[in-house]
Amino acid sequence: MKKHLLSINDLTAADALEILNTARELAKISDGPVKKLPTLRGRTVVNLFFEDSTRTRISFESAAKRLSADVINFSAKGSSVSKGESLKDTAQTLQAMGADAVVIRHGASGAAQRLADSGWISASVINAGDGTHEHPTQALLDAYTIRSRFPEFRESFDGLKVGIVGDILHSRVARSNVLLLTKLGAHVTLIAPPTLIPVGVTDWKVDVSYNLDSIINSVDVLMVLRVQSERMADSFFPSEREYSRGYGLDLARLNSLKENAIVMHPGPMNRGLEISAESADSHKSVVLAQVSNGVLVRMAVLYQLLGGAALAGEVSV
Amino acid sequence: MATVLDAGEIGRALKRIAHEIIEHNRGLENVVLLGIPTRGAFLGERIAQFLGEIQTPVPVGTLDITLHRDDLRLRPPRPLLPTLIPSGGIEGKDVVLVDDVLFSGRTIRAALDALGEIGRPRTVQLAVLVDRGHRELPIRADYVGKNIPTAATESVKVRLSEIDGEDSVAIVAGA
Numbered sequence: 259m260k261k262h263l264l265s266i267n268d269l270t271a272a273d274a275l276e277i278l279n280t281a282r283e284l285a286k287i288s289d290g291p292v293k294k295l296p297t298l299r300g301r302t303v304v305n306l307f308f309e310d311s312t313r314t315r316i317s318f319e320s321a322a323k324r325l326s327a328d329v330i331n332f333s334a335k336g337s338s339v340s341k342g343e344s345l346k347d348t349a350q351t352l353q354a355m356g357a358d359a360v361v362i363r364h365g366a367s368g369a370a371q372r373l374a375d376s377g378w379i380s381a382s383v384i385n386a387g388d389g390t391h392e393h394p395t396q397a398l399l400d401a402y403t404i405r406s407r408f409p410e411f412r413e414s415f416d417g418l419k420v421g422i423v424g425d426i427l428h429s430r431v432a433r434s435n436v437l438l439l440t441k442l443g444a445h446v447t448l449i450a451p452p453t454l455i456p457v458g459v460t461d462w463k464v465d466v467s468y469n470l471d472s473i474i475n476s477v478d479v480l481m482v483l484r485v486q487s488e489r490m491a492d493s494f495f496p497s498e499r500e501y502s503r504g505y506g507l508d509l510a511r512l513n514s515l516k517e518n519a520i521v522m523h524p525g526p527m528n529r530g531l532e533i534s535a536e537s538a539d540s541h542k543s544v545v546l547a548q549v550s551n552g553v554l555v556r557m558a559v560l561y562q563l564l565g566g567a568a569l570a571g572e573v574s575v
Numbered sequence: 576m577a578t579v580l581d582a583g584e585i586g587r588a589l590k591r592i593a594h595e596i597i598e599h600n601r602g603l604e605n606v607v608l609l610g611i612p613t614r615g616a617f618l619g620e621r622i623a624q625f626l627g628e629i630q631t632p633v634p635v636g637t638l639d640i641t642l643h644r645d646d647l648r649l650r651p652p653r654p655l656l657p658t659l660i661p662s663g664g665i666e667g668k669d670v671v672l673v674d675d676v677l678f679s680g681r682t683i684r685a686a687l688d689a690l691g692e693i694g695r696p697r698t699v700q701l702a703v704l705v706d707r708g709h710r711e712l713p714i715r716a717d718y719v720g721k722n723i724p725t726a727a728t729e730s731v732k733v734r735l736s737e738i739d740g741e742d743s744v745a746i747v748a749g750a
Contacts, residue, residue, distance in 0.1 A: 259652075276654060283639065283655035290660075292692040297642040325642075561642075566652035 259562050262374045262383040265392045266437035274438060275413075278402050280558035281551070288324070288554065298327035301358040301564050306348070307386070308334040308364045313525050313549060314386050314396070318361045321556035327564070330355070345369065349378040357381045359564055367391035367430075382563045390428045390489065396524055397434035399555040401442060403548050404479055407520050415444035423449040423470055423505055424483030424532050427456050427494070431524045432483055436462055447473055450505065453494040470505050475514050481522045482507050482533050498531055506530075507537040520544050576732070579723055582742035585704065588720030589618065592702050593625035595718050600669050605697065607668045608635040611686055612656035615674035617737045618704055622673060634661030638672070638693075643685035660693055670696040671718075675733040677703040680714035705744055707731050 259276075260268045269277075287295065303322040305315055315331070322329045332352075339348060345364075352360060359382045362370050367389030374383040387393040404418070405411060411418050420439055426432045426448050439446050440463045447465040448455065459466055467473050474480065485501065495501045502508075507521065512534075515521070521533075521543045529535050538545060580588070600606050603626060610619025616637040623635035639656040641647075672686050683701060690699060702718035707725045721744075725731060728749030736742050 280655050283657065286658050287642070287692070290693045295642045295692070296688070297647065561655075562652050565642075565647055566650055 261563070262370075262385075263394055263559055263563065264370045264374055264383065264385045266394050266397055266434050266441065268394070269438075269441075271441050274398065274401070274442065277398055277555065277558045277562060278405060280561060281398075281402055281554040282406075284554050284557050284561075293324055294326060295324060296326050297561060298322070298325040298564055301327045302330065302356055303327045303359045303361065303560065303564075304330045304332060304352050304355075304357040304381075305386075306332045306352070306360050306362045308339065308362075308369070309387065311363055311387070313552065314363065314393075317549070317552040318384075318386060318395075318556050321553050321560055324553070325557055325560055327358075327560065330357070345373065346376070346378055349373055349376070353379040353381070359384060359560065361386045363387045365389055384559065384563065387430055389430065390433075391430050392434045392437075393430040393524075394434050394438075395552070395556055395559055396431050397438040398559070399548060399552040400431075400435055400481065400522060400524075401438055402551045402555050403522065403544055404520070406547070406551070407544060408478065415439060415442040418444040418479070419477045420444050420446045420479040420481060421449055421470075421473060421477040422446060422481045422483065423507070425454050425485050425494075426450045426459075426483070427454045428486045428489040429483045432481075435481065436464055440464065447477070449473065451495055451501070470511065471514075474511055475516065478516065478519055479522060480507065480515060480519060481524075482537075484524065484526065485528055485532050502531055506532050506534065508534045509536045512537045512540055512542065515542060522548060525549070576745045576747050578743055578745045580705075580721060580744035582736075585720070585742045585744065588704060589621050590625050592718040592720060593622050593629055596622070596626065596671060596700075596702070597630055599700070599717065603631050603633050605667075605669045606633050606671060607661055607663070607665055607696075608633055608671050608673055609638040609660075609665075609686075609690075610635070610673040611682065612637050612639055613738065614733055614735050615672075616657075617735050618675060618702075619673040622671075622702065634663050636661045638686055638689055640682060640685040640689050643688040645681060645685065658689075664694055665690065665696045666694040668696050669698045669700065671700045671702055673702045675704050675735075676731050677701070677706045677714075677716050677719075678709055678731075680710045680712035683714050684712055704733060705731055 259273050319329050361384045363386040369388045370385035422432050449467045449470050523545050608619045608623050610616035636659040639658045700717040703716045704720040706719045706722045730747050732745045734743045
């Protein structure tokens with residue numbers, strides 16, 4: 259595996275499966291009475307969050323702490339960033355403090371890449387969401403959740419049908435998931451109004467549909483995305499009500515899903531907009547499993563990036 | 576490469592260890608076997624098989640120690656191996672750790688730490704197929720298949736039919 263995790267493209271299918279397998283072993287250990295492992299003792303993980311986040315930040319914090327790493331939380335609000343400090347100066351401050359890994363979330367696409375390539379810091383950089391670009395650990399935890407729900411797709415997602423519905427255009431979760439799921443062999447269909455489908459979608463190995471009802475009964479996994487009002491400067495659909503009627507997962511649509519199909523949502527949910535309360539709380543919903551799996555997958559990523567020697571050379575056993 | 580144990584000798588050594596475990600614990604009521612992957616896990620299964628034939632089946636599982644190693648930073652990240660704790664757990668049990676080769680003792684130290692995360696056994700015992708000496712920690716085995724004096728530069732190669740296609744133990748000269 260590479261030193262940084264910036265994009266799903268940094269991973270081969272084998273790397274991804276290795277992370278998922280590691281997470282599965284960690285799950286078994288985490289069932290025990292003692293949840294803390296000594297593996298990353300003495301290492302420092304910095305959570306560098308320029309955008310709001312609940313799930314991802316506490317998930318990374320909890321993952322690092324369970325591996326005994328020291329965690330420093332940094333959020334742009336209440337820091338010198340609000341006084342105008344640049345990413346470079348912030349990064350160099352973290353370098354001076356001896357960070358071994360920096361988990362960064364930033365509103366600008368490519369911020370994680372910039373931090374990794376800049377030479378400002380020597381730490382491993384983990385992208386926890388950059389603008390509308392990527393969110394690789396979310397895709398990994400989604401793949402983990404799918405794998406644990408569908409034992410028949412444990413080794414490969416060949417034949418698995420996934421529908422991703424909603425605001426594809428602004429969604430880093432969708433982007434990372436498309437890359438990872440297709441890498442593992444799944445067949446992905448993106449479902450959204452034409453205004454929320456990115457222009458470059460023809461280069462992706464996916465199908466596109468504008469009609470949720472026409473494919474809802476054929477998917478094994480339906481991933482519902484949040485409508486990201488904060489990234490929408492223009493109006494992409496006439497009204498929330500109209501969006502909800504065309505693309506929201508209501509009770510009728512929930513009932514037309516396959517018997518063993520699952521519903522996923524990266525959170526936070528806009529109940530009543532893209533997903534109804536009945537759907538969010540139904541037995542098909544794996545939203546909470548996604549959250550707890552997130553900690554395991556992030557532990558696996560931290561272990562893969564920080565658990566070994568800095569220079570990965572051949573060492574005799 | 577000099578072969579020091581063949582398939583027959585490995586089988587007899589494991590059977591003798593099985594008898595010693597019964598003798599030492601005065602029965603098997605409270606005994607749990609935990610093999611350390613990869614090869615220790617297979618040896619654990621085999622000893623359990625013998626125990627079942629001689630007296631009564633015992634719970635058998637595996638214990639991965641990767642996350643507790645003290646040399647993690649000296650090597651690239653290693654894949655985790657399966658940990659399977661028998662359903663009865665290890666709380667208050669007499670746990671017999673099983674590994675293929677006892678060398679520095681560091682693996683066993685890590686295994687003791689890993690065990691502590693799972694529960695508090697009444698006793699922890701150690702069974703190894705080969706004790707090759709050169710301990711770096713105050714650790715000893717309770718049951719030894721064979722003591723093999725080696726030079727620190729040599730390495731001991733254990734091959735088991737489950738993954739290597741044959742049973743043998745050989746000493747390989749150092750590079």
